[in-house]
Amino acid sequence: MFQKIEKIENYGKFSNQCIGSPNWGGALRKVNVVYAPNGSGKTSLSVMFRSLKEDSELVNKKKSFLSEKSPNIRLRLEGGRPIKFSNGSWDHTVENIVIFDNFYIEDNIYLITLKEEFGRLYFFELQKKEEIQKLAENLDLKKRERVKLSEKRKNFRRNANQAGLKYEVDKRYITMTQKGLELDRCIKQMEQQRNEITIQQRDLFREKINLYLSCFSDDIEIVSLTLIKGKILYSIKINGQIINTTDYNRYSLKYSLSEGDKNALSLSFFLAKLDMIPNLKDFFIVIDDPFTSFDQSRKLATINKLVSLSQKINQMLLLTHDQYFARDFYKKCDQEKLSLQLIGTINGSVFQEYDIEDATMTGITKDIKVLNEYLKKGAQNQTEMREIARCIRPSIEGIIRLKFYQYVNQTEWLGDFIKKIKNSTSDSPFYRLKNSLDEICEINDFSKVYHHSNPSFMEEPISNTELKNYVKRTLKLIMEKI
Missing domain, CATH: 1.20.120 (Four Helix Bundle (Hemerythrin (Met), subunit A))
Known part of the structure; x- marks a missing residue:
């Protein structure tokens, strides 16, 4: 998807990073692993790609303190198409980007946020997109037919009243009434069918979450999911104790879950969400620090799941401050790959190619x-x-x-x-x-x-x-x- 990073200037920790130095020419590969110690600009990179999908203002908010000039970024897509950020905005947006970072964790740890990323469908309904669209079209036709019939009955009653006739016993009116009842039943049945698809896909999403959770933890399980106004509330079982949506005030998840459990939960939500996207092979995925000091017992499971993910998508950018996690992932991954390091200098952060296996030898x-x-x-x-x-x-x-x-x-x-x-x-x-x-x-x-x-x-x-x-x-x- 992204062929090259050509320039990052006056943004975050990047003061004047024109890619193309002997350290690295800027070309990206399918899987790109960036080891970046804390404070070197790792988060700025994930925010840059989030901005490219969602909101140019995110880049403006991270304008570099090292320069008075505005951010200036130039990327290149496969096929040579350039994408630029200048004068405060991107000249194009890229839709097929999904990001796991601290912002995702904050938005999805105590509930799952449902953004309007895929039109009117929830992400877990995408696998049934054609069936839902066909059902929606037929439902729309039936509702239009019902509106027309209602108007026709209304006109019939008005004309009958003006003529002093009893429309209730008129066979034509009775037929229209029966057809109206039939339409009501048909619409109700179709709406119920539409709701059942949502429930079915929601439950499939829960199963996938629990499948990932079982790899990260043996004492956490999502019991149920409830859709409420653009978000999903969940009931969770922790060490055999079920905490329902209505119990959140009594049993705060903030204190019931360890930091490692929170990371495992949010990463499971994220990976399960990706599994529900049918055209995942077209997506660019950014993973920012999926592994922390709280997750030592989940290191191998996290690496295995991310390696598996890298085989299903178009391109991955993995950012981490843990060089041993970067090394182990890099060794395990069998895709076309690149290892980079972000180095902080007095003039801002710079990229360089990084032999992660050599660097971690001891x-x-x-x-x-x-x-x-x-x-x-x-x-x-x-x-x-x-x-x-x-x-x-x-x-x-x-x-x-x-x-x-x-x-x-x-x-x-x-x-x-x-x-x-x-x-x-x-x-x-x-x-x-x-x-x-x-x-x-x-x-x-x-x-x-x-x-x-x-x-x-x-x-x-x-x-x-x-x-x-x-x-x-x-x-x-x-x-x-x-």
């Missing part, structure tokens, strides 16, 4: 990758080479710690391991490393010079040739000898 995995990457790509300067040398010692240390985890503790380091190898006897698990002891000691002597525990490690000169030799020896030691 410990020995990251150190060994640094060594392998160095052999493939080399190093640019002395600072980079010192950092590579620093990774040698913890790589060896980490492998020994993993392989001999039963025989070492967290307060022991490579020097302690070397002593264990030196002092080992044939019945010791460390004895098999004695043949590699000299190699381990030589590599350790080289690398410890560049360790952060050496206060002058940044002043130590380093040779690229020597470093490459020790990196190769380290990797060979790890792969073949330890």
